[in-house]
Amino acid sequence: MGDRFEYRNVRVDGDSAPIIQAFSARIPADGLTAMVGASGSGKTTLLRLLNRLDDPDAGEVLFEGRDVRSYDVLELRRRVQYVGQVPVTFPGTVADNVGAETPHLLARVGLGAELAGRDADRLSVGEAQRMCLARALARHPECLLLDEPTSPLDTASKAGVEALVRSLADEGLTVVMVTHDPSQAESADRLLRVGG
Amino acid sequence: MNDLSGRISWADVGLALLLVAVSMVISRMRRTGLERDIAVATFRSFAQLLAIGYVLDFVLGGNSALTPLVLLVMVGTATLTSGGRGKRVPGAYWIAAISVSVAAGGTLGVLLLLGIVPAAPRAAIPLGSMIISNAMNTASLVMSRLRDDLGAHRREVEAHLSLGETSAEASAPWHRRAVRNGMLPIVDQTKVVGLVALPGAMTGMLLAGASATSAIRLQLVVMYMLLGGNAFAALVAGKLTVTRLFTADHQLIRSVRRVDS
Numbered sequence: 329m330g331d332r333f334e335y336r337n338v339r340v341d342g343d344s345a346p347i348i349q350a351f352s353a354r355i356p357a358d359g360l361t362a363m364v365g366a367s368g369s370g371k372t373t374l375l376r377l378l379n380r381l382d383d384p385d386a387g388e389v390l391f392e393g394r395d396v397r398s399y400d401v402l403e404l405r406r407r408v409q410y411v412g413q414v415p416v417t418f419p420g421t422v423a424d425n426v427g428a429e430t431p432h433l434l435a436r437v438g439l440g441a442e443l444a445g446r447d448a449d450r451l452s453v454g455e456a457q458r459m460c461l462a463r464a465l466a467r468h469p470e471c472l473l474l475d476e477p478t479s480p481l482d483t484a485s486k487a488g489v490e491a492l493v494r495s496l497a498d499e500g501l502t503v504v505m506v507t508h509d510p511s512q513a514e515s516a517d518r519l520l521r522v523g524g
Numbered sequence: 525m526n527d528l529s530g531r532i533s534w535a536d537v538g539l540a541l542l543l544v545a546v547s548m549v550i551s552r553m554r555r556t557g558l559e560r561d562i563a564v565a566t567f568r569s570f571a572q573l574l575a576i577g578y579v580l581d582f583v584l585g586g587n588s589a590l591t592p593l594v595l596l597v598m599v600g601t602a603t604l605t606s607g608g609r610g611k612r613v614p615g616a617y618w619i620a621a622i623s624v625s626v627a628a629g630g631t632l633g634v635l636l637l638l639g640i641v642p643a644a645p646r647a648a649i650p651l652g653s654m655i656i657s658n659a660m661n662t663a664s665l666v667m668s669r670l671r672d673d674l675g676a677h678r679r680e681v682e683a684h685l686s687l688g689e690t691s692a693e694a695s696a697p698w699h700r701r702a703v704r705n706g707m708l709p710i711v712d713q714t715k716v717v718g719l720v721a722l723p724g725a726m727t728g729m730l731l732a733g734a735s736a737t738s739a740i741r742l743q744l745v746v747m748y749m750l751l752g753g754n755a756f757a758a759l760v761a762g763k764l765t766v767t768r769l770f771t772a773d774h775q776l777i778r779s780v781r782r783v784d785s
Contacts (some may be wrong), residue, residue, distance in 0.1 A: 379686060380773060380775065381682055381685065381686065381775060381776075382775060382778075383773075383775070397773075401773045401774055402688045402689075402690065402774065403688075405685065405686055405687070405688045406687075406688040409686065409687070410686040411686075412679060412682070412683065412686075414679060416679050416680050416683035418680075418683075418684075460683075463687065464686075464687070467687060467688060
């Protein structure tokens with residue numbers, strides 16, 4: 329299997345200086361890729377280029393060998409799901425957030441079926457982050473982009489989310505995860521270092 | 525009934541300045557630091573109204589062809605004011621110009637087409653000025669509210685976008701709120717009209733000696749016109765602002781999101 333994503337000589341400008349400069353890297357289709365680097369090195373920025381929440385100011389980002397800009401952006405985002413650092417719940421119940429396949433998806437992310445009818449904004453942070461993963465999986469993506477998904481979580485829910493991410497990668501999803509956590513980086517299939 | 529319209533002399537205006545002096549003394553006593561602003565405001569109101577008075581006398585005195593020009597100057601000034609206040613939105617001046625023009629053109633057009641008011645400068649200029657100044661405030665409110673809300677809720681907006689929603693879908697809750705916020709003042713004003721304040725148009729007619737019932741008929745038309753005009757302005761400003769705060773590829777523009785790392 330070839331590369332899922334490729335950065336080719338990418339530059340992203342900040343307010344005064346470039347956030348990212350002359351960055352090139354490949355991300356294979358299989359397994360879990362951890363993106364690591366000092367804070368402020370542009371990891372989040374690079375991740376957001378993959379589902380086109382942002383575009384590079386120079387260079388190219390490829391998805392399955394084609395420039396991401398050549399895809400219909402809404403279709404690209406459906407296939408490449410992004411879950412941010414802080415879980416965002418939408419108004420309504422968990423089922424309203426996740427959609428038709430709620431029971432199956434809640435089980436998949438390790439949430440009890442009884443949560444389906446709960447108001448989404450009454451979930452704990454850990455539960456909310458799992459719900460966000462379920463909501464992303466409801467779109468049947470091929471790739472999952474995770475921006476420090478465990479940073480707002482306590483130790484117990486952190487271990488649970490880590491195991492879940494691992495199993496999603498093992499099931500064949502391409503997972504790209506920004507992390508600061510050395511043990512998470514170690515458990516990844518490969519590292520993508522950003523910055524010095 | 526007494527007609528006051530021809531009775532106020534320049535000497536009377538001068539005497540009314542006593543009330544400006546009162547506000548200056550109060551400002552001084554309470555150290556509000558507004559004396560300078562009061563003086564500037566007094567002078568500006570004098571100069572601006574004097575100028576428009578001469579312009580109106582000229583236009584109404586047989587030069588009615590100049591009416592569109594007068595309205596255009598008003599739209600221009602409203603555009604500069606509103607666009608300046610919304611300047612964190614790219615293209616704010618264009619958004620203001622289009623919103624105000626649609627509001628003025630739409631409502632004046634309906635009033636003229638239905639023959640509710642005559643197609644004469646005496647009607648078009650004062651009514652137009654009321655629509656334009658209200659639409660100006662509405663456009664400013666909608667633009668700045670939408671910009672602030674999308675900035676404050678950028679995580680939510682991007683969560684929607686990330687799930688594959690369009691920028692129109694992702695911004696819908698805040699779009700709705702901004703339009704509502706822009707329309708609300710005039711709706712509230714319409715609710716309490718006559719109970720809290722006798723509005724300008726009606727006051728003017730009463731002072732000029734018209735009967736109270738004909739004064740309220742005019743006032744009703746004015747209120748309905750302002751409701752319609754503000755709705756037009758809010759609708760257009762909201763729609764255009766959303767299109768300028770996102771790219772064609774459903775991305776929030778960078779100045780709104782300021783990514784941290």
